[in-house]
Every structure is written in structure tokens, then in C-alpha cells.
Amino acid sequence: MKDFPDEDKLTTGETSLNARMEDYLEAIYHLERENQVARVKDIAGYLNLHKSTVSGALKTLAERRLINYTPYGLITLTPEGIILAKGVVRCHEVLQGFFVKILGIDQKIAEEAAYLMERAIPGVIVDRLIQFGEFLDICPRSGREWLQDFQRFCQDAAQRRQCEQCIFQCLENFEERQQQEKPRTLLLHELKPGEKGIILSVDTSSSPGQRVQELGFIPGIVAEVERLGPYGDPVEVKVLGYHFSLRREEAVAITVELP
Numbered sequence: 001m002k003d004f005p006d007e008d009k010l011t012t013g014e015t016s017l018n019a020r021m022e023d024y025l026e027a028i029y030h031l032e033r034e035n036q037v038a039r040v041k042d043i044a045g046y047l048n049l050h051k052s053t054v055s056g057a058l059k060t061l062a063e064r065r066l067i068n069y070t071p072y073g074l075i076t077l078t079p080e081g082i083i084l085a086k087g088v089v090r091c092h093e094v095l096q097g098f099f100v101k102i103l104g105i106d107q108k109i110a111e112e113a114a115y116l117m118e119r120a121i122p123g124v125i126v127d128r129l130i131q132f133g134e135f136l137d138i139c140p141r142s143g144r145e146w147l148q149d150f151q152r153f154c155q156d157a158a159q160r161r162q163c164e165q166c167i168f169q170c171l172e173n174f175e176e177r178q179q180q181e182k183p184r185t186l187l188l189h190e191l192k193p194g195e196k197g198i199i200l201s202v203d204t205s206s207s208p209g210q211r212v213q214e215l216g217f218i219p220g221i222v223a224e225v226e227r228l229g230p231y232g233d234p235v236e237v238k239v240l241g242y243h244f245s246l247r248r249e250e251a252v253a254i255t256v257e258l259p
Contacts, residue, residue, distance in 0.1 A: 019119055022088045023047055024057050028067060028077055029085035033243075037074040090241040091118040091126050098129050102136070104151040130241050134222045138198055138259045184258050189235050189251035191225040197256025198222055209253030215244060217254055 017025075027046040031038035040058070044051045055071070062069040066081035077085055092114050099110035136147065191197055199219050203209040216239060217223065226243070227236040233248040 017084070021057065021061060022084075024054075024061060025066065025077070025081060025085040026088045026092070028075055029082070029089055032076060037076055039074060040072075043075070086242060088118070089243075091121065091123075094126050094129050094241045095121070098133065102133065102147065104147075104154065126241065137196055137222055186256055186258070187252050188223060188225070188237065188246075188254040188256055189228075189232055189248055191256065193225055193227055195258070196222050196224045197258055200255045200257050203253040203255075206249075206253060208247065208250040212246065212250045212253055216240065216242075222259070223254070223256060 024043065024047070027043050028038045031042050031046065035042070040051050040054050043049075043058075044054045047054070058067065058069045058075060061067045061081070065078055066084065068076045068078060095114035095117055096110045099105040099113060100107055103110075105113070185200060186197065188197065188199075199217060199221055201219055202213045202217055204213055221239060224238045225235060226238055229235070234245045235248060235251040237244050237246055237251070
């Protein structure tokens with residue numbers, strides 16, 4: 001639930017929207033993912049607003065052809081609305097994830113900061129933050145231990161003078177990884193929710209494989225499985241900050257390596 005102040009107008013792609021209108025698109029996007037459709041009362045609850053206020057804003061979005069809306073009816077995003085909503089959601093999640101997972105900031109503080117910063121931060125910086133997160137996932141010199149050491153560094157001044165000890169620990173960790181068995185390769189649908197894999201290849205000999213490649217699933221990028229549907233279908237995946245819902249036959253076409 002959000003209850004933040006309105007911001008100035010800004011431009012997203014070809015469409016000029018103020019911050020509150022973007023909030024509506026984001027709310028509808030999340031509600032559609034959870035419930036397939038959105039209702040006025042659901043949007044009002046999500047944004048902590050009165051239903052009459054919501055109705056007026058929805059009319060504006062409908063006039064801009066960003067949502068499908070009729071009074072007392074169900075609300076869905078139009079194709080253009082989906083594109084704008086995904087951009088807003090991506091930016092917010094990337095910033096919030098960076099603050100929480102990388103910097104170790106409190107969840108609530110991180111969410112409010114992401115809300116304020118997403119209104120001005122250029123897309124190229126969002127892309128670079130995603131790349132930095134992926135680098136931490138796959139680089140043998142970083143990883144979770146590196147992040148934990150950074151967070152201890154922020155909390156305890158005494159940790160800042162233990163560089164020599166840190167170097168020895170890094171060498172020990174590297175040697176342990178060298179002795180472990182080689183990285184496993186799996187099909188994307190074999191990952192558990194929360195697990196990440198580096199895409200090794202996409203089987204484009206079938207139409208499902210061709211489709212996922214067109215969506216941007218290419219070798220070298222990191223894919224994270226978020227949720228699995230009943231019997232493993234669909235497979236909900238996040239790639240480069242975007243959310244995708246893949247059919248099982250599409251996920252089977254993607255081979256990944258555990259970082």
C-alpha cells in the first residue's frame with residue numbers, strides 16, 4: 001500500500017504522465033498479475049485513496065488509451081499501458097532491490113527512496129544497476145560473502161582495518177570453490193523459485209525457443225525463477241528487471257548454469 005506525495009510531471013516514452021498516474025498504472029499492473037483484473041476498490045486500497053478519486057484518474061487513463069475502463073466494470077491495461085507500467089515497475093524494483101540486497105537498507109526506507117528516485121533516474125543507470133547485480137552473482141571475487149562483508153563494514157568500524165584477514169578468507173573461499181564439482185547445467189524450468197541461472201543457450205530449433213529468444217532470453221544474461229504454476233506451468237521469470245510468464249515448453253528451450 002502506498003501513501004506518498006504527488007510529484008511533478010515527467011515523460012515516459014512518448015507519453016507525458018504525472019507521478020500519480022504512473023502509480024495507478026503500477027497498481028493495476030500488480031493487481032492484474034495477482035487477480036487477472038483490477039477493480040476500483042482494489043486500486044483504492046492499494047494506493048490508500050478514496051474510490052471517487054480513483055474513478056476520476058481512471059477516466060483520464062482511459063482517455064489516453066492506457067487502460068480499458070467502464071464505470072463499475074473491470075479494469076485492464078491496454079498494450080501501451082502494459083509497456084509503460086512494466087517500465088515503472090522495473091525501475092522501482094531495480095532501485096529497491098539494489099538498496100535492500102546490495103546496500104543492506106531497511107525495506108521500508110528503500111521502498112520510499114526508490115519511489116522518489118524512479119521519477120528522475122535515467123534508464124541507462126537502471127540498466128547499469130542490473131548489470132552490477134548480475135556481476136555480483138557470477139563473479140568469483142564477489143558473491144554473498146562479499147556483500148555480507150560490506151554490510152559488516154558499514155556497521156562496525158573495526159571491520160575496516162581487517163583487509164589482510166579478508167584477503168586470506170577470499171583465497172580460502174576460492175580454493176574451496178575450485179575443489180567443488182563443476183557448475184551444474186539445468187533447463188530453466190528445473191530451477192526452484194528464488195534460484196538464478198546464467199543462460200548458456202536457447203534451442204531455437206522450435207517455435208517456443210524462437211519466441212523466448214525474441215523476448216530477450218539470450219546467452220550470458222541472468223534469469224531468476226520467481227514462481228512456478230501448478231505442475232510447473234507457467235514459469236514466471238525475471239530477466240534484466242522485466243517479468244515474464246513462460247509456458248513450460250518455452251522454459252524447456254533455455255539451458256542455464258548455476259552461478
